[in-house]
Amino acid sequence: MYRAEAACLATSPRTSTVIVDLAQRSAALQRGDGPRGRHSLLDELRQRDEVTEILLDAVDGLEDELLLVYRANRASDEGSGAILFRRQRPAGLEAVHPPAVHTLAQVLFDSLRAEAPNVPLLAHVALALRAILPCAPARDDPGAQRGGLASWQERRAIAFMEERLDQSFPVADVAEACGLSVNHFSRAFRRSIGKPPHRWLLDRRIQKAQDMLRINCLSLADIALACGFAEQSHFTRVFTRTVGIPPGAWRRSAD
Structure with missing residues (x-):
């Protein structure tokens, strides 16, 4: 159960800040602290590399922003950090985050436009966003x-x-x-x-194939399928290129 805390509400500012208490799984909405205080908070988060910034498409001409600040018991605790959503993505710029991130962000923006935002809902969605998109890594990552x-x-x-x-x-x-x-x-x-991800994947599949080749009852065709190769011939070519000898010969040498 999410608990809503009292917060300072005001009329439709350009930027809203949601403070998420990770220990209590609650949220406080701040909308009236003025740009100076918010900019100071953002500067502090950026200096510590604790903010992830995500650009979203503007909706109905709006270019408002939303800052989600995640706080644990201590600032050094795992999970602390922030996500800043900005509706200022230039036309044609590729979205680099999963669609679910943009969907949940839209839920937050829609809720904030209501006269009486559902703060428990804000907490729920903010925690879901953090699960999908962990906050920026610490400087020592x-x-x-x-x-x-x-x-x-x-x-x-x-x-x-x-x-x-x-x-x-x-x-x-x-x-x-x-x-x-x-x-x-x-x-x-x-x-x-x-190495590139494709190369890592091929090498890992060949390692798995070598483990399976030690089990003599398995055919090369079965091993090929189990290791992600559609055809035995493709498996044989990749194995030979990687290891230096065909899989059958490698099996005999491993016995």
């Missing part, structure tokens, strides 16, 4: 420092592909799971892992 994936993105990408080694899927699906565009994800993945 190695991925953030070297321009690669954040730690949570690297874990999510690898887990996503590991669970689907026997399936065919586009890189766009992995990028979406990490909240990134395909080009951004591919560059960041290569910088973090040392």
Whole structure:
């Protein structure tokens, strides 16, 4: 159950701030603190690399903003951070976050335009957004420092592909799971892992195939399908190119 806290309400400002208490799973809506206080808060969050900024399409000519600030018991606790939604995306600029992020953001904006916003709903949606799109990594996140994936993105990408080694899927699906565009994800993945996502996936499938080749009762065709190859011939070509010898010969040498 989400608990609404008393908040300072005012008439339709350009920017609204929702403070989410992670411990209490509650939210407080602030709409009357003026631009100076809000800008000071944003500057502080940006200096600590604790704000993720997302550009949305303007709706009905509105270019309002929404700042979600997530606070734990202490500022250093995991989960603290912020998400800033700005309706100022230039025409033609690619959306780099999952559709669910934009849908939930629209729910928040619609609720804020009401005369009496449903604050428990704001808390519920804000927590859902944080689950889909974790806040910006801390400054000491190695991925953030070297321009690669954040730690949570690297874990999510690898887990996503590991669970689907026997399936065919586009890189766009992995990028979406990490909240990134395909080009951004591919560059960041290569910088973090040392190889492109397609190459990592092929190498991992070959590793799985080697484990299965040690089980003599499995045919090459069965292993190919279990490792995500549509045809045995394709599996044989990739295996030979990667390992240096065909899978059958590798099996015999491994016995």
